[in-house]
Amino acid sequence: MFSYARNSCHRNHSRFTLCVFHFNENHPERWQDCPKCRDEIETEMYVYYATNEYNFEVLENPPDYEPTHCNSCGSVIVLADGCYFSSHDGYRCGKCTAAKPSISINDRTTPVLLVRHLQLRRRRRGAPNLDTRLAAIR
Numbered sequence: 001m002f003s004y005a006r007n008s009c010h011r012n013h014s015r016f017t018l019c020v021f022h023f024n025e026n027h028p029e030r031w032q033d034c035p036k037c038r039d040e041i042e043t044e045m046y047v048y049y050a051t052n053e054y055n056f057e058v059l060e061n062p063p064d065y066e067p068t069h070c071n072s073c074g075s076v077i078v079l080a081d082g083c084y085f086s087s088h089d090g091y092r093c094g095k096c097t098a099a100k101p102s103i104s105i106n107d108r109t110t111p112v113l114l115v116r117h118l119q120l121r122r123r124r125r126g127a128p129n130l131d132t133r134l135a136a137i138r
Helices: 009-016 018-024 035-040 043-051 094-099 114-124 130-137
Strands: 084-087 090-093
Touching: 009 018, 018 035, 018 043, 084 094, 090 094
Parallel strands: none
Antiparallel strands: 084 090
């Protein structure tokens, strides 16, 4: 059974480390020195993927970065924690997204972790989660 639990070392290392991203992209250098990895990932996420507890070896001197802010209310968004919306004009926090959702193909917005946010919101209200609803449909 699939789970979002983070109690599997293999799953965590495979999904949440720069090491595996680097390996999957077939970059030739060590991941700690790879300029392609540095350029392809936003600095905040680069630092998270290179320094979190799922690494066997962490990046010694991670770069500094400015925190990400919500375009609507200005609150700080921690990209590694999820619960935000990303579009062509920036990020919105979960609260602003829930207050004014804008999932539209016409304005070219892209939901990022929005499904997880909605699942958590439904779960707090006692509604069945998405997996239960999908199982009922099948």
